[in-house]
Structure formats: C-alpha cells, structure tokens
Amino acid sequence: MSVRILDVKEVTQPIASPIRNAYIDFSKMTTSLVAVVTDAVRDGRRVVGYGFNSNGRYGQGGLIRERFRPRILEAAPESLLDESGENLDPDKVWDTMMQNEKPGGHGERSVAVGTIDMAVWDAVAKIEGKPLFRLLAERCAREADPKVFVYAAGGYYYPGKDDSMLRAEMRSYVERGYTVVKMKIGGASLDEDRRRIEAVLDEIEGDAQLAVDANGRFDLVTAIDYARMLRDYPLFWYEEAGDPLDYALQSALSEFYPGPMATGENLFSHQDARNLLRYGGMRPDRDWLQFDCALSYGLCEYLRTLEVLSGMGWSPSRCIPHGGHQMSLNIAAGLRLGGNESYPDLFQPYGGFPDSVKVQDGHIVMPELPGIGFEGKADLIRVMRQLAE
Template sequence: MPRIVAIHEGVVPISSSMSNAFIDFSAMDCSIVAVESDVIRDGKPVVGYGFNSNGRYSAGEILRRRVIPRLMHAATEELLTTDGAFIDPAKAWILMTRNEKPGGHGERSVAVGVVDMALFDLNAKLAGLPLYRWLVQHYGLGEPDSEVFVYAAGGYYAPGKDLPQLQDEMRGFLAQGYDVVKMKIGGAPLADDIKRVEAVLEVLGGDGARLAVDANGRFDLATALEYGRALEPYGLFWYEEPGDPLDYALHATLSEQYSGPLATGENLFSLPDARNLIRYGGMRPDRDYLQFDPVLGYGLVEYFRIQEMLRAHGWSSRRCIPHGGHQFSLHIAAALRLGGNESYPGEFQPTGGFADDAVIEHSRLRLTESPGIGFEDKAELYRVFRDLH
C-alpha cells in the first residue's frame, strides 16, 4: 500500500535564442516535480518524476499553493487504487482539481499535468514495468505498439540563420534516422517562407510528404488561406496550427479550401476545448491530425477522456500525434496505439527528447524495458530530478 510522503517542486530553464512565428524562447522554463513514496527499493524510496512540455512556462505558484497541498492533505485511502497497489491517477486528478471552476483552463492544466506525469511514472516503477506496459495491463488496452513513428521538429527562426544553415539542420535530422521533418513558417513574409520550404524540400529529394510546416497560430483567415494556396501544390505531410487554436471557424473555412492534411490541437488543454474543435473546427478524420498534449492538458487522465470522445466521433487513435517531444508521450503513443510522437533533436534540454542511447531508424523508435517513463536513461534530466530531493 504505497503512500506519498513528499512532493518536491522546482523549475528548470529550457531557453534558447530561436523563435517561431509567435514567440521566442529566450526565457522559456518548465516546472519539474518529484513525487516520493514510502516504498523502499535498494535502500532508496521509489520516486516518480514529471515536467511540463515546452511552450508553456513553469506553473510553480499553482503547484505550491493549490495542486500539491490538495494531494498532500488527502488521506491515503482517498488516493489508492481498489487493490491498494498503486496511486490512482483518476482519484488524484479529482483531488487536484477540487474547487476549480470549469472553463478558462489557463496554466492550472499544466500544473495538474506535471503531477499526473509523475504519478504514472511512480506507478510503473512500483510495478517494475516500463510505463507503456503498465498502462496496457492496468487499463486493459490490448497489445501495445513495440515501436513508434517519430518526426523531427525544427526549422526555427534564429538570428543569422540562412537557407544553407536551415538545410544543414535538416540534413542532420536525416542523419539521425528521421525520414519526416517539420519546419516553422509565418515568421517571415510568404515569399521568403516559400523559399525556405523549397530549400528543405531540396534536402528531402523534393518529397513534400516528408515535410510538415507549422505556423504556431500566427495567421488570420486571409493569411491562412493565402499560405494554403501557396503550400498546397507541394503535397506536404501537414499544415499545422494556421490560426488561433480557439478560432474554430478559421479552421473550418480553411479545411473547405485546403485539400491537404491539417494539424492542430497542441494548445487546447481540456476535453471541452478538444470536443469543440471536433464539433466546429472542420477537422477531417480521413486526413487531418490532432496534437493534444497529454501533459499540458490536465495529464493522461484527461487525455483518456479525449480519446473516448474522439472514438465517439469516428476518429481513429492513429490520427493523434501529440505535441511535446518527450519520453512520456512516447509511452502514451505506444500504449494507446497513436499515430506517432513529436521529437525535438537537441532542443528544449534537458527535458526534450528521448533516452540518451535512443536509436531512430526510418522515423521509428523502439521502446525500452526500463521501469517507469525511463528518465533514468536520460542522464542530464535525471540529474536535475535527483537534485530536487
């Protein structure tokens, strides 16, 4: 019968000089937590770790004042699974969100997601299983995927970064084993962005199906349509987040005029927002992709609910490729048989990316058997976690 004895919280910088069409990352950071149990293995307590995905800042104030105290003040029996073997993430979720009004989810969804990750890491470690195997056993999900499709996200804007440097970056991704890459658009005039797209396509042998582009919500409707007309002939892997994530009418109109795949959802942080995208955003289940982030959006507990909603609306889990680019979403992709997972080779360190010895072949990554999420296989991140407690 495990008991939570402490939850340690901190902040780690993941800043860089690069930018997308909307923000720069000069001050980007993220929250990290360590959930310590009273279970002792090899003379040390079993600890679960968590952090928030890039693109949202640390949520320490919410963690310290609301989320963590609610868990720590709970009686042990309020948190346990029926068999008493694990901390029940769904029960913990109810406690963490107690006395929170619906709507306006803001950064509280991030704070809950950070602790949610740590609880799943803890449970899998208690079972001595990699998380994806614990998930399929605990929730009866069936056979997991043994390997996951991953694409390399990059192509950011940076001071002095020219077309040859952009091409060299993409060649580096290919050398690491990625077949599909993603680049940013919307931070330069359309004519310049098209030159950037064509420069990357040159590296990819002209195969547009290996290139995704991401506008990070920059465009109004007219600009989104203008870019769509310019991009459509290239047959891209996807055209991502053209407008504000809550502007469902923009997405619906664009989907009527742009025949290629669209992708969005990484900045929708709740089941109601995800449901509104499906109801009103014109997303097409035969070609489009959904990028809801299980960490930023109230954690895996909420992501399970989103998947249930998607099934009810005729969507396959294979059309889901989460934002985040880290080990937690990799395990989720394998367990829930999603369409793949994002990857940031070398960016957003120490949290971004996979195990230090991960090998990507033809944009496929095989999962390891390390217990939990496997943070212990990512040396710099594990050092940061260990410094917490």
C-alpha cells in the same frame, strides 16, 4: 503494504534559447520540474515519480505550490490508493487536485495538473515494476506496440540563420534516421517562407517529407494565402494556421487546403477537443490531432479525450502529440497512437529519448524501463534526482 505520497517537490527552471517561432521567442521560457516522493522502495531505492511541462508554456510553480501540492498532501493517504491498497490511483490523485476548481478556464492550471499527473503515473508504473506503456496497454485492454513513429521538429527562426543553415539542420535530422521533418513558418513574409520551404524540400528530396507549423499566427485571409501557396508542395501537414480556439477559421481553411492539416497542441481539455471536432472541420481520413497530455491535465484527462475521439469516429492513430517528451512516447506505444514529436537538438535535457534509443527509418523502439523511462536518460535523471534527493 500501502503506499503514501511523502512530498511533492517543484522547481522552476529555465529552458532559455534564442530561437523563435511565428509567435514567441524562447529566450525567457521556463519549465516546472516535479518530483512525487513516495515511501515505496524498489530495487533498494525510494520510488520517486517525475514530471515536467512541455515547451511553449511557462513553468507553473506558483499554482503547483499554492493549490495542487497542498491538496495532495492534506488528503487522507488511503483516499489516494487503488483498490488493492498497494499502489496509487492516478484518477483519485487527479480528483483530489481538482477539488474546488470550477469548470472551464483550461489555461495555466491544466499545465500544473498535467505536470504532477505525469509524475504520479511515473511513480505508479515504477511501483508496479513495469514500463508505463506496458501498464497502460494492460489497463486499457490494448496490445502495446513498442515501435513508435517519430518526426523531427525544428526549423525555428534564429538570429543570423540563413537558408544554408536551415538546410544543414534538416539534413542532419535525415542523417539521424528521421523520415519526416518540421519547420516553422509565419515569422517572415510569405515569399520568404516560400523560399525557405523550397530550400528544405530541395535538400531532403526523396529522403523525407516536410511538415510546416505556423504556431497559430494567421488570420483567416493570411491562412488562406498560405494554403494556396502550400498546396503546391507535397507536405506532410500544414499545422496550426490560426488561433487554436478559432474553430471557424480552421473549418474554413479546409475548403482551400486539401492536404493534411494538424492542430490541437494548445487545446487543454477533452471539452476543447470535442469542440474542435464538432466545429473545426477536421477530417478523420487525413488530418492530425496534437493534444499534449503534459499541457492538458495529464494522462487521466488524455484518456477522456481519446473517449471523445472514439465517440466521434476518430481513431487514436490520428493522434501525434506535441511536446517531444517520453510521457507521450509511452502513451503512443501503449495506446497505439500515430506517433510522437521529437526535438533532437532543442529543449534539453527534457526532450528526446533514453540514451540507448536510436531512430531508424522514422521509428524508435521503446526500452523496457520501469515507469516513463527517465532513468535511461543520463542528463535528465541527474537533474531530476537533484530535486528529489
């Protein structure tokens, strides 16, 4: 029996928080929550695929409602099906969304398309009755690995937050099983950030490694000044020192920082990924790539990005996506990426894992839930079903 998309629903919701990084505060941040409603029924319930955009980019309700939803609903239903005619074809849905869109301009629309794409893949895997990571491994002729490395992201600037509070936050992540923790830099002076880094390293010494993230704040001179300071410490990585599209800055920085660097969360297409690897001086033996499918046109585009990486000598194991969401967790498990970001205490209910999942020795084990696994996270699926039902 063929499957039809009955509706694409969207709601823009606040994920407001008083935290800030080096560039933005999150007091007015929003996210788009999307439900792709199908006429398929599994286990007595209508199949609905869910998606949302990652933190750090605003909700895209206008684009979703005005451009991408109408294209899906106006398409001939059979044009969205796979060869069996019994399930949706994510690539055909993606192509339908991108009709009448010019090349380039990988900004807000990449977020809108990525959000819907997440929901489509969730629906497809549910219709198949399989976890997305299993389905993805099968389709890409890979062997899934349900054990995924995760690190704890936090260390934001916060009104009244002193070093003792920062230390306590990082200690709490270690106590919850994380072996790598990340903190923000660039929102204070270099000397103040040095003090904050040393406080955290003193707190977690021997129990975890520390990564630092400048959120694209620095010009080249400042990035180099920080590199000279940071290379004195055994950091897991130095992340997004300068503007994400300033490949020359990233390339120059590698001459001053021999340790691992990470970037890519604000690149939204396989073309941008290719330019980063062409011109950014990234080193495949030590550096990390953080492309986030929920911000960059979705999993369909992420697969194209991985093809670019492979053609340029990079392993998918050097990818640790930004965002801390279950979609990237499934990709990491299905395609054997290097791991995934996690926000243990922030951006709820969207971030994190299903309720039964615990971090042990810096890893989680994926539960065998159909689709992306949102149904295993009680506070999140409650919000999602309010939209769809």
